[in-house]
Amino acid sequence: MLLMMRAAIAAASSYLKVGYGSRSSTTRLRLRGMLPCLLHSSSVVVVFFNNYLALFHSPASISTESRNTQQHQHVKISNVEDALNVFDEMLQRRPLPSVVPFNQILTQLAKLKHYSAVISLNNKMGVSGIRPDIYTLSIIINCFCHLHQMGFGLSVLGNFFKLGLEPNVTTCNTLINGFLLQNREAEAAALFNKMMDSGNCKPDVVTFAILIKGLCRKGDNTAAVQLLKKMEEGACKPDMFIYNTIIDSLCKDTLVADGLKLFSEMESKGVAPDVRTYNVLIHGVCKLQDWKEVTRLLNEMVSKHIFPDVYTFNVLVDTFCKQGMVQEARSVIEMMIQRGIEPDMITYNSFMDGYCLRGEMDEAKKVFDVMFSKGCMVDAHSYNILINGYCKLKRIDDARMLFLEMSHRGIVPNMVTYNTLIDGFCKMGRIQDAHNLFSQMHTLGQLPNVQTYNILLDGLCKNQQFPKAVELLEEMEGKKLDFDIVTYNILIQGLCRAEKVEYAWDLFRSLPSKGIQPDVWAYNIMISGFCNGGLTCKAESLLREMKERGRSPDGCTYNTIIRRFFNNNDTSRAVRLIQEMVERGFSADASTAELIVNLLSKDAVDPALSAFIESPQ
DSSP states (O other), X not given: OHHHHHHHHHHHHHHHTSSTTOOOHHHHHHHHHHSGGGTTSTTHHHHHHHHHHXXXXXXXXXXXXXXXXXXXXXXXXXXXXXXXXXXXHHHHSSSOOOHHHHHHHHHHHHHTTOHHHHHHHHHHHHHTTOOOOHHHHHHHHHXXXXXXXHHHHHHTHHHHHXXXXXXXXXXXXXXXXXXXXXXXXXXXXXXXXHHXXXXXXXXXXXXXXXXXXXXXXXXXXXXXXXXXXXXXXXXXXXXXXXXXXXHHHHHHTTOHHHHHHHHHHHHHTTOOXXXXXXXXXXXXXXXXTOHHHHHHHHHHHHHTTOOOOHHHHHHHHHHHHHTTOHHHHHHHHHHHHHTTOOOOHHHHHHHHHHHHHTTOHHHHHHHHHHHHHTTOOOOHHHHHHHHHHHHHTTOHHHHHHHHHHHHHTTOOOOHHHHHHHHHHHHHTTOHHHHHHHHHHHHHTTOOOOHHHHHHHHHHHHXXXXXXHHHHHHHHHHHTTOOOOHHHHHHHHHHHHHTTOHHHHHHHHHHTGGGTOOOOHHHHHHHHHHHHHTTOHHHHHHHHHHHHHTTOOOOHHHHHHHHHHHHHTTOHHHHHHHHHHHHHTTOOOOHHHHHHHHHHHTSSSOOHHHHHHHHSOO
């Protein structure tokens, strides 16, 4: 299969050598004729990109795009210091400039998410006698909303009336967005309805976009589509951004068919897609591994002269790598570089992860080194990918060296880094190293989370260090961490595996007093512990308790006790539980089935088992 893919890529490359950049109808026909015969293979995506870029991403088109960008380029404030300097310089002018250039500075700072700085500068404007307008006040409301200070944002409305100003649609949109950021959907909806009834402040396309984005963020795709239909019926028509938002949400929820349907409706209504529209759809279809549909979408991009960006390539690289198809991913990256699109950190991280998934750590490290050589930004996530790969292969010392390298390069390890490495040490039985790293987190101000504690607790249990495990659990309880039954299950299971069933039972029984109710898994662990300890009666009693307390036994529960009954030659009780298990929709697992087959193969079969096997199910 892979040989066929590589051959297809090579064949496509040969087309590139002839007439690169040509847009002749002959070349297009040759490519269109070539695509259908390759649809059976995922590598057609790689082939397609090669042909597509050769046809449409010519140097001429690049230079045209560059010229257009330069014509519309504006000087922008990149940091707070620049803003303060320009702001102070403007305040020194006489006469003072109008409020408009001040609004521009505030707007740019808000886009950079320096909300507190915007509010501070606005206060400075007031002291200097600069009268705010509607847009100034709307900017301030927006900043308060993003700072989760909705009360202050609403109080700014009072300034409108003091200054004789009337809130406009921008002000209302800002407030709706603020309500949604605070999960105050009812108030957002109420304001929207007031706008609908208003004579001079009707919702515009931005209003709908804000509401639809908020609905999609909550995963309420149905409500988002309903609001879209309301737009289509009214005077305010949806734009490409709104369609993209909903299509993206549908695809993220694996509702790709609905996304494609909405995409068709979008085009039928005269709304032209852009590269983001196709990127979202391609990403969704790639998750389904529907290579034929991916190819069709890419083919549409060709016909519409929509140029792929780095995100388009990254989607393909990531998809190939997750499928272990690193050679195909490499081909895509090579094409990116050939066409002048530089791979970014996301590209290389995906590529590294692909090699790590295959256990090819030396190749993954080469990709990591290439990132540095090309000056590509490397962050904690990049290191985490490699550290995780080394830990899975039990190359814990290589992982540790990378961890030490991070601090030398000024990259701060995050929670994932610590958790991965602690888990790696625990699985290698190096509990002291794991505990040292755990202590180091406290020293460096990185507080362990519940997952960190659970990893270390599991490591202590599996290495029979129960006094330390109990001490760690008590530390968690003392710090009032927000942990649940999972943490207790780790210790209960560890005690049962070490044949310390009595201690496990004591802990299990103490759970309600700690405000925690055992789940099905906790019961299964305890029942398994009793069975392995030969305490079948206690196991059966606990099974009855599960039912009484509304914890429905699952297949694991039944199989565990049934196997113990068979091993104790108590076939009648085993058969009774098999019948109950089948009635509840569960079936015997491989181990239980093997016991049944072995019993059936014996000359003397228990009558109860024979009766069950022969009875109609």
